[in-house]
Structures are given as C-alpha cells and as structure tokens.
Amino acid sequence: MAWKLGGDGRLHPDPYTWNNIGRYHHTPGPTGTTTDENGNVVDTYQDPITGGEYYKNKVGGYTVPYYSDEDVEGYADGIVISGIWYRLPGKYKDAGVEYIPLYERVFLDAVNSGNLSSLDDMSYWEMIRRTDFPEPIMGMPPPIVPGGVQIKALRTILKSWSKVNWRSVSSAVKYHYSKHVLNQGMRNNLMQYTDDALKFFNTNKHLGKEVMLRDGSMGMKIRLGPNQPGGIFTTDGRIVSFWYY
Amino acid sequence: MAIKELYSEFCKTPFPRDISENENLADILHDLRMYDDYTAATIDKYLSGVNIDSSELVYDNTIETQLIEFILDANNLKEDVSAAKQYLQYVLRIKEILALIEK
Numbered sequence: 001m002a003w004k005l006g007g008d009g010r011l012h013p014d015p016y017t018w019n020n021i022g023r024y025h026h027t028p029g030p031t032g033t034t035t036d037e038n039g040n041v042v043d044t045y046q047d048p049i050t051g052g053e054y055y056k057n058k059v060g061g062y063t064v065p066y067y068s069d070e071d072v073e074g075y076a077d078g079i080v081i082s083g084i085w086y087r088l089p090g091k092y093k094d095a096g097v098e099y100i101p102l103y104e105r106v107f108l109d110a111v112n113s114g115n116l117s118s119l120d121d122m123s124y125w126e127m128i129r130r131t132d133f134p135e136p137i138m139g140m141p142p143p144i145v146p147g148g149v150q151i152k153a154l155r156t157i158l159k160s161w162s163k164v165n166w167r168s169v170s171s172a173v174k175y176h177y178s179k180h181v182l183n184q185g186m187r188n189n190l191m192q193y194t195d196d197a198l199k200f201f202n203t204n205k206h207l208g209k210e211v212m213l214r215d216g217s218m219g220m221k222i223r224l225g226p227n228q229p230g231g232i233f234t235t236d237g238r239i240v241s242f243w244y245y
Numbered sequence: 246m247a248i249k250e251l252y253s254e255f256c257k258t259p260f261p262r263d264i265s266e267n268e269n270l271a272d273i274l275h276d277l278r279m280y281d282d283y284t285a286a287t288i289d290k291y292l293s294g295v296n297i298d299s300s301e302l303v304y305d306n307t308i309e310t311q312l313i314e315f316i317l318d319a320n321n322l323k324e325d326v327s328a329a330k331q332y333l334q335y336v337l338r339i340k341e342i343l344a345l346i347e348k
Contacts, residue, residue, distance in 0.1 A: 166286040167293060184259050
C-alpha cells in the first residue's frame, strides 16, 4: 500500500491501493462536490456501506481521504517508514467508514505482501504490542483482508513466540518467518505460520525431547524426521523456531 | 561488503532443509539451528546498537569441525555427506559475518 503525507501533516493511505486491501470500497468516481470546513471545494463519493455521502480532500493535487481530529479516536503514536516518523490516527469513530487503525493496515499489507522489511522493525512492532486492538463493532462482520488474515490474529502472534536471545519477540518472529517460510519459497502469511507451529506443538508435544535453550532455560525440540515439520519450543509451548522441512 | 549488508544477505539465505535419516547428522543440524538462532539474534542486537559482550560475537567452530569430520568419514552415505556439505556451507556464512565483525 502506498502512503502519502497529507496537508494536515499526517500520513494517509493512497486511496487507490487502499481499496485493494480493505473492505472500504468507494464508487469509482465522485458523485458531486461540496465545501469542506476550510472552504475548499472537494469531491464527494458515495459510501458503499452506509449509502451516504462522504468527501475527500485534495492536498497538493493529490486526492486523499479526509480525516480530521473529529474523525478519529486517539493516536497510535506513529510509525517510521523510510526513516520518516509519521503520526497516525488510532481508529475512526465512524464505524461505517472504517475502524481498522492505519498501522494495522500497514502491518497486514506487509504480511500479505511478504515484505516486512519495508517497515521499521522495532517501532511498529512495539507499537502494536502496546496497543489494545479494537474489537469488531457489534453487528459488523470481522474485517477480512486478502490472505484471510483477521485483525485479532495479531495478538496471537506476539504471545505465541518466545524471544529467547532476541532483543524482541518481533525480531525473532521476523527472522524465523523469513528463514523458514519466505526464503523457502512459501507464501504462508505470518498468522498461518504461527498457527501451524502451535498446532504442531499441540499434536506432537508427547514426542518432544528436552533441550537447553541458549538463554539457559529448558525447552523442547520436536523432530518427526527428514523432510517433515519440526520445531523448538519453550516448555510452556511458545515457539522458538518452527520449520516445515 | 558492510556488515549490515552481509547480514541482510544472510537473512535471505534459506535455512538448509532437514533431509537426512542419519541420527548423528540430525543432531548436528539441531545444534546448527540453535547456533543460527543465537548468532542471528546476537548480530541483530549488535547492528541495533545494543551493548553486548564482544565474546558473544566470536565464532564457535564446533559445528564446522563436526561437519567436516562427518564429511570425511568414509562410512557415511553419499547422500548424508551431501547434506552435511550444505549445512557446512551455511555455517560458513555465519563464520564470514562474525569474522567481518571481529575485524
């Protein structure tokens, strides 16, 4: 997903790629014009979910969804992309428009594209870890993005892995995901990888052999044989490493 | 090549697959997994500016030695030796990065 710095000094998603990963799809073209709070003439679009009208602001010749402080609840600190720090909205008050925080969109896009390196590792992971994820609003279906990833699965990842020697759980996950999934030519997303590891542990833990992990704690290795999945886990079942082959 | 670039290249290297029935080699591969995880985590910390003891960045040649012995052992099957050579290639990548850091 592409991002643009809006005239309000905040980062906004490129509306065209935004549409490709979200459940928020606007009609192909503007349905009219209106005047925003600053007196600017802006295009209006029909909201496919609510059927109502919403408008977009034009910033520097580039059309971006218009968000004001009234539209969002809180801020999710910020995010570093290509060395630039951006402040991001927390979540949108209007559930009919969008309730997935932008930083989760960044995350999901990175996961689904398999390109985690596009993000600054610590800042966005730490931000996700610190933040309470919004629950789906009653009556609305859970958000689904390409690859079948659900927002709530983000929590599962961070609590399912052990950092052992790594500076953070996120660094550990990123490394193993690259080594054992992406670099093996597989396209499983991070949620699927984590889920497979947990299922593997629960099915095969009786076959595990005790090992000492590098930080001195006890763990368990499970190896079924050549060309088969295997893993290293903490004794309470958190993932240290997991491989498919 | 700079350390960061070399490490980045290394991160893109697939971990060798577990392809051997040989129990001895499987044990060495397990040690390699543990060593890989440990060194990658240590290098990652080093590159992130985390203060770490320099001794943690010294290459441990135990696995390399075990693999060479395995490769040279005429009793081992050809396919197992071939697998051991892949594992050796991988551990030598780790050695290369640590040697560059040590400089």
